[in-house]
Amino acid sequence: MRTAYHEQLSGLGVRLAEMCGLAANALDDATRALLEADLSLAEQVIASHEQIAVMSRQAEETALRLLALQQPVAGDLRRLVCAIHIGADIERMGALAVHVARISRLRHPDCALPDDVRASFTEMGAGAVQLARTARxxxxxxxxxxxxxxxxxxxxxxxxxxxxxxxxxxxNWQDGVCSAVDVALLGRYYERFADHAVEIGRRVVFEATGGMPSTKQLA
Amino acid sequence: MRTAYHEQLSGLGVRLAEMCGLAANALDDATRALLEADLSLAEQVIASHEQIAVMSRQAEETALRLLALQQPVAGDLRRLVCAIHIGADIERMGALAVHVARISRLRHPDCALPDDVRASFTEMGAGAVQLARTARxxxxxxxxxxxxxxxxxxxxxxxxxxxxxxxxxxxNWQDGVCSAVDVALLGRYYERFADHAVEIGRRVVFEATGGMPSTKQLA
Structure with a gap:
């Protein structure tokens, strides 16, 4: 019984890692759709979010079931509560990738990004995706x-x-107000995506050590 | 023993309601600071967030302690897991009020809001604060x-x-790019604050009925 329980607990971790990989792929695709004004890729990101949302609900249900049936204490309890938070973080990451994709879709066939900021979004996209893959x-x-x-x-x-x-x-910003608004919101989405990935890292430290590393300044 | 436990459980609910009231006040003050370019009020919102953050950590510790010591099942388990989520939502609401206050501070002595959008922010502020008070x-x-x-x-x-x-x-937007960027981000902060308040309401329904009402479309 105890062994089955520990298998379920580690299965939950694997499931969260898988979700994190999906969120990384979603932002990777959303960034490509943004840079290349690729409508079908943007649509694909939007459609595939449901999978992350469903997995997130299932992960929470698994955590609740394990809490109810096994009544864990100490490390295992901490791990389950962390899993609940992490599931919520990943779902939010997926939602932010969808936000990026929606702006691409809204501006299609134009590209939402003026040339001046393409390099910035290439960088932020790569960094945020790498953070999600590291979290995984x-x-x-x-x-x-x-x-x-x-x-x-x-x-x-x-x-x-x-x-x-x-x-x-x-x-000297030459690209008008509409474009500036898109860029400001897009920047915010990437920043928040990265913050959620970092938060997952913090929670893993908390699980492993019992001490929560200090939080980022109010991102 | 069981009575002390139920007192602690209902005490946790009261504590979350109190935090929700603080987050409502924070956004109310931040909105006033924004509309009136009131630097000292903005500073006050920024400084007072620490209280919500500390209370949120304490609420999670209380929930963890009750999970460990009482090993609740069914309704009580659901209530504790909801409390953990709700604490995180409220902390985020407080952080969003701080974001609003920071934009006021950044633009001081100017007002961050052009005249054309003052009415919108008065409305959004009142609505978001009322949502937080209803959540409370x-x-x-x-x-x-x-x-x-x-x-x-x-x-x-x-x-x-x-x-x-x-x-x-x-x-016809006449107020320049910088102002448009501020307004777009501020709008986003109010919208997210309101969404977190609604999320708290959804969780209370979940606690009371065991069924989660459908989520908003990816705010």
Whole structure:
């Protein structure tokens, strides 16, 4: 009985890692759709979110069932409560990828991104996707050291996000208000996606050590 | 022992309601600071967020302790897991109020809002604050009918948010790119704040009935 329980617990971790991989792929595709004004790819990102949402609900149900049936304490209890938070973080990441895809769809056949900011979004996209893939690995390995290093990658995303705002706030911005609004919101979506991935890393550290590393400043 | 436990469980609900009231006040003050370019009020919102963050951590610790010591099942288990989610929602609401306050602070002594959108933010602010106050009441009363009615109020916030975007995307927008970016992000913060309040209502319905009402479309 106890063995079956531990299998279910580790199965839950594997399932969350899988969801995290799907969220990474969703943002990767959404970024490509954004850069290339690829409508069908954008539609695909939007349609495939349901899978992450369903998996997130299933993960929470599994966690609740294990809490009810096994009444875990200490480490296992912490792990289940973390799993509940992580499921919510991943679902949000998927929703943010959908937001990116929706802006591509809205502006199609035009590209939502002016040339000046393409490099920024290529960078932020790569960084945010890499953070989600690292979160996926960390969920599988439970490696608190790797989790702690995620901050560095997030700092790079934040730096690019700040750079984007200097471009937007520059008096030489030539691409009009509509485009600036899209770019500002898109920047926010990437930043939040990255923050959720970092939050997953923090929770894995919490699971492994029982101590929660300090939170980011109110992203 | 069982009575002390139920007292702690209902104490947790009261504590969450209190936090929700603080988040409502934070956004109310942040909205006033935004409309009146009131720097000291903006600073006050920013400084007071720590209280919500601390209370949120304490609420989660209480929930974890009750899960570990009492090993609840069925309704009580659902209630504790909801409490964990709700604490996270409220902390996020507080963080969004801080974001609003930070934009006021950044633009001071100017007002971040052009005249054309003041009415929109007055409306969205009032709606979002009312949603948070309704969430507070619902946490105290556990009234699923009142919780279900929150959607209507949220629809009004969403309608105002859409109206804001028609103003922004209008070719007659006269207030420049910088201002448009502020307005777009501020609109997003109010919309998300309202969504978290609605989410709390949904969770109270879930607690009371065991069935989760359908989620909003990916806000």
């Amino acid at each position: 690995e960390v969920l599988l390995s439970s490696d608190p050291e790797k989790a702690s290093r995620m901050h560095k990658l997030d700092d790079a995303v934040d730096a690019e996000h700040r750079h984007l705002f200097t471009l937007l706030m520059d008096h | 009441e619902v946490l105290l009363s556990s009234d699923p009918e009142k919780a279900s009615r929150m959607h209507k109020l949220d629809d009004a916030v969403d309608a105002e948010h859409r109206h804001l975007f028609t103003l922004l995307m209008d070719h």
